[in-house]
Amino acid sequence: MTPDGPAIRRIRKAQNMSLRALQQQTGIDRGYLSRMERGLIRRSADHRVRTIADALHVKPAAITQEE
Template identity: 80%
Template sequence: MSVKPDGPAIRRIRRAQMMSLRSLQALTGLNRGYLSRIERGLIHESADQRVRTIANALQVKPAAITQEEKT
């Protein structure tokens, strides 16, 4: 299953926690380039588990860093 990550929200939360992209990489095990592309909005869909991993590292609910489908 894939979800739409909200890159700017991820960046805002990460920066508010004074966390570097390298630190987020270390916490999630995800590639730093991949995380950067998500934050810049270049990745429009991501695996649900990856988004959950990012949310856990940021200590927020997945809904805080995903976009709702607008119909």
């Protein structure tokens, strides 16, 4: 899947969630999450994107880009 980093950041901040809190909820390294939000990670495993979407209480389509 192609994550939409800026969308992830917008949704996370709208929920007043820190990057550390997202890390704790997902088990995904904070550095990886930060790089993803900055658009430095262009492809990510489907299960990671779903895990992030679950933690943010959104559908995966809300945080991915169409290819």
